[in-house]
Amino acid sequence: MKTKLFVAVMGAAFGVTAAASAATLDDVKSNGRLSCGVSTGLAGFSAPNDAGEWSGLDVDYCRAIAAAVFDDPEAVSYVPLTAKERFTALQSGEVDVLSRNTTWTMSRDTQLGLNFAGVNYYDGQGFMVPKELGVSSALELSGASVCVQTGTTTELNLTDYFRANSMDYNPVAFERLEDVNTAYSSGRCDVYTTDASGLYSIRLTLPSPDDHMVLPEIISKEPLGPAVRQGDDQWFSVVKWVHYALLNAEELGVTSENVEEMTSSENPDIRRLLGAEGNFGESIGLEADWAVRVIKHVGNYGELFDRNVGPDTPLGIARGLNALWTEGGIQYAPPVR
Amino acid sequence: MSVEGAAGRAAAAGGGGVAKARLLYDPRFRSWAFQIALVVAVVLFFFWIAGNAARNLQQANIASGFGFLDVRAGFVIAETPIHYTDNSTYGRAFLVGLLNTIIVAFLGIVFATVLGFVIGIARLSKNWLVARLATAYVEVMRNIPLLLQLLFWYKAVLAVLPSPRQGLELPLGVFLNNRGLFIPRPVMETGGGMLLGAIGIAALATYLLARWAKARRMRTGHSFPMLRVGLAIMLGLPFVVYVLAGAPITFDVPELQGFNFTGGKQVSPEFTALLLGLSIYTSAFIAEIVRAGILSVSRGQWEAAGALGVRYGRILRLIIIPQAMRVIIPPLTSQYLNLTKNSSLAVAIGYPDLVAVFAGTVLNQTGQAVEVILMTMAVYLTLSLLTSAFMNWFNARYALVER
Numbered sequence: 196m197k198t199k200l201f202v203a204v205m206g207a208a209f210g211v212t213a214a215a216s217a218a219t220l221d222d223v224k225s226n227g228r229l230s231c232g233v234s235t236g237l238a239g240f241s242a243p244n245d246a247g248e249w250s251g252l253d254v255d256y257c258r259a260i261a262a263a264v265f266d267d268p269e270a271v272s273y274v275p276l277t278a279k280e281r282f283t284a285l286q287s288g289e290v291d292v293l294s295r296n297t298t299w300t301m302s303r304d305t306q307l308g309l310n311f312a313g314v315n316y317y318d319g320q321g322f323m324v325p326k327e328l329g330v331s332s333a334l335e336l337s338g339a340s341v342c343v344q345t346g347t348t349t350e351l352n353l354t355d356y357f358r359a360n361s362m363d364y365n366p367v368a369f370e371r372l373e374d375v376n377t378a379y380s381s382g383r384c385d386v387y388t389t390d391a392s393g394l395y396s397i398r399l400t401l402p403s404p405d406d407h408m409v410l411p412e413i414i415s416k417e418p419l420g421p422a423v424r425q426g427d428d429q430w431f432s433v434v435k436w437v438h439y440a441l442l443n444a445e446e447l448g449v450t451s452e453n454v455e456e457m458t459s460s461e462n463p464d465i466r467r468l469l470g471a472e473g474n475f476g477e478s479i480g481l482e483a484d485w486a487v488r489v490i491k492h493v494g495n496y497g498e499l500f501d502r503n504v505g506p507d508t509p510l511g512i513a514r515g516l517n518a519l520w521t522e523g524g525i526q527y528a529p530p531v532r
Numbered sequence: 533m534s535v536e537g538a539a540g541r542a543a544a545a546g547g548g549g550v551a552k553a554r555l556l557y558d559p560r561f562r563s564w565a566f567q568i569a570l571v572v573a574v575v576l577f578f579f580w581i582a583g584n585a586a587r588n589l590q591q592a593n594i595a596s597g598f599g600f601l602d603v604r605a606g607f608v609i610a611e612t613p614i615h616y617t618d619n620s621t622y623g624r625a626f627l628v629g630l631l632n633t634i635i636v637a638f639l640g641i642v643f644a645t646v647l648g649f650v651i652g653i654a655r656l657s658k659n660w661l662v663a664r665l666a667t668a669y670v671e672v673m674r675n676i677p678l679l680l681q682l683l684f685w686y687k688a689v690l691a692v693l694p695s696p697r698q699g700l701e702l703p704l705g706v707f708l709n710n711r712g713l714f715i716p717r718p719v720m721e722t723g724g725g726m727l728l729g730a731i732g733i734a735a736l737a738t739y740l741l742a743r744w745a746k747a748r749r750m751r752t753g754h755s756f757p758m759l760r761v762g763l764a765i766m767l768g769l770p771f772v773v774y775v776l777a778g779a780p781i782t783f784d785v786p787e788l789q790g791f792n793f794t795g796g797k798q799v800s801p802e803f804t805a806l807l808l809g810l811s812i813y814t815s816a817f818i819a820e821i822v823r824a825g826i827l828s829v830s831r832g833q834w835e836a837a838g839a840l841g842v843r844y845g846r847i848l849r850l851i852i853i854p855q856a857m858r859v860i861i862p863p864l865t866s867q868y869l870n871l872t873k874n875s876s877l878a879v880a881i882g883y884p885d886l887v888a889v890f891a892g893t894v895l896n897q898t899g900q901a902v903e904v905i906l907m908t909m910a911v912y913l914t915l916s917l918l919t920s921a922f923m924n925w926f927n928a929r930y931a932l933v934e935r
């Protein structure tokens with residue numbers, strides 16, 4: 196980690212051309228692989244599965260982008276990053292896209308040289324406690340020791356929430372997720388706080404998940420999404436439109452199963468999305484069937500959600516805010532037109 | 533004379549070029565010119581780096597400059613030797629991290645030195661068991677990576693200690709649980725100054741007495757029971773004053789409130805584990821240095837002192853160690869520097885040192901990697917140079933005393 200930062204610092208000092216000016220799409224094509232920044236292991240979002248392959252909602256975004264570019268969802272090199280390392284890795288060009296439960300905030304968007312390509316999961320920060328603590332609301336947590344990962348929005352929201360409610364707390368902060376988990380499960384802290392999605396995922400990794408509960412309070416807005424470097428509009432468009440293609444496909448009823456038949460659909464919206472009409476693929480530097488490739492290999496947003504974090508998975512998360520706008524949620528994509 | 537003068541004039545008239553050439557070959561001029569050119573080149577190089585970095589950051593739309601140090605930090609730090617709240621600035625957070633680093637490094641150096649001397653001397657002991665135990669200690673401790681040792685101590689500390697509600701209550705209002713060791717914190721009431729004064733006077737008296745005792749021993753050879761008398765003064769005088777002044781110091785005793793203890797002074801498991809790990813790891817290296825130092829003193833010194841009937845402990849303390857010190861100090865300095873730098877592993881066990889607080893949280897919240905990393909490197913460099921300077925001074929003193 197220190198070497199990574201050091202390289203970035205040296206890069207800034209000696210590098211004559213900044214990484215941002217590169218044409219990322221061309222680089223990705225010539226490398227034959229997408230370098231995708233993911234977490235070090237957060238089941239449901241990005242973690243190696245039993246077969247040792249990376250899987251999860253964020254990982255599927257890497258696969259979708261690779262599918263759009265190469266027609267091959269496996270053409271991805273995954274780079275596991277802690278909360279602290281992630282932005283440096285993206286800035287320095289070590290990864291082409293960061294798809295790692297990262298909250299879109301104004302400072303990150305404007306001061307770190309990043310562009311967020313969309314929100315693939317609307318989240319909020321919550322608290323998890325052992326049931327035996329006998330607490331039922333976050334407002335009863337005054338004086339608690341709180342386990343938290345450094346380099347996150349979590350750290351700041353926590354301070355604001357306790358201050359706003361005139362409560363005290365003792366932070367116990369670690370850089371690596373693993374260490375936060377160990378500290379919490381060994382009883383060093385009373386409370387674990389992070390994005391609610393993260394809490395569901397982490398709870399399952401604890402020795403006895405049923406002894407822990409997530410408190411009802413959600414104390415912040417955490418719109419999580421993929422990010423790219425500023426200064427490369429074409430690549431920004433590719434990532435953005437892969438995200439929109441996933442949403443539009445769900446809205447139009449295009450799934451991994453029916454996508455081939457759908458290419459001969461009469462519906463002009465579907466025809467444009469799947470490249471039967473217009474030259475949308477070309478306009479972002481890809482083939483005409485870019486969206487077909489994405490949906491064929493990874494499915495639409497709904498499939499992706501259900502497969503990784505939905506009600507039938509161990510995480511069992513309801514669609515809630517992440518339902519399409521037509522279904523009462525706020526997931527909404529601009530049209531392909 | 534007139535001939536010489538004419539020749540001189542002629543040489544001067546035609547010698548402008550020669551004089552220049554002579555200057556060019558003048559070793560003093562050349563060495564100066566090279567030094568100046570080098571300094572100029574280095575300065576220009578750093579200017580170029582700074583300018584380049586600023587330009588690159590700007591091009592990538594990444595914020596730069598040191599203005600962020602005045603911005604509100606907005607996060608809480610677990611251990612704050614100076615006043616700090618979430619409303620303090622990033623600059624203040626930097627200071628807190630720096631102090632935490634200095635505290636753990638300083639205490640680590642003290643413990644590692646004491647432990648290292650004891651183990652190093654024990655390795656040379658004639659007692660087989662003691663020598664073997666010391667050898668085992670050195671080999672185990674210096675051959676396991678420090679990070680693993682830190683994680684081990686941290687997990688050990690946490691695994692052994694109970695939760696606050698089932699915590700241990702020790703005598704004198706001390707509590708021990710997995711949130712740390714809670715000890716009563718002394719609070720000064722009026723008259724507390726007198727007690728501090730008494731401690732100061734006792735210390736001064738002990739020092740003067742020790743000097744007198746040493747001078748007398750040098751002169752007459754009579755020894756003086758300095759340890760016993762010194763302890764009696766250091767403990768006795770403050771105690772008498774404490775009682776006479778009507779107990780001017782009260783104690784803020786920790787109390788279980790809700791989840792945790794409030795009040796008192798807390799020594800966290802993170803700090804304890806870090807201090808243990810750093811001290812034990814480094815002490816193994818120091819032990820070897822001490823052993824090598826002692827072995828470097830010729831056997832004749834032992835034999836001569838032994839022949840005069842001096843006891844083992846005295847030979848070691850008064851004859852061998854002072855001579856061994858000049859061999860011990862230079863490598864000892866490196867160990868101190870290592871310990872200070874190794875303290876940055878704190879981040880793995882959640883102790884808020886400079887790297888965790890500043891190169892960790894602050895870097896992430898501000899995104900200003902270049903500035904933050906430069907400042908952090910500058911701190912470690914400064915701490916190392918200061919330690920070296922101090923040890924060099926110390927070394928020089930020993931070198932002079934040597935015969």
Ligand SMILES: N[C@@H](CCC(=O)N[C@@H](CS)C(=O)NCC(=O)O)C(=O)O
Binds near residue numbers: 235347370372
């Ligand atoms: N969304 C927050 C927090 C993201 C975050 O890093 N969460 C942690 C805990 S759920 C995590 O995913 N850690 C995984 C890792 O460090 O590899 C942010 O962007 O700052």
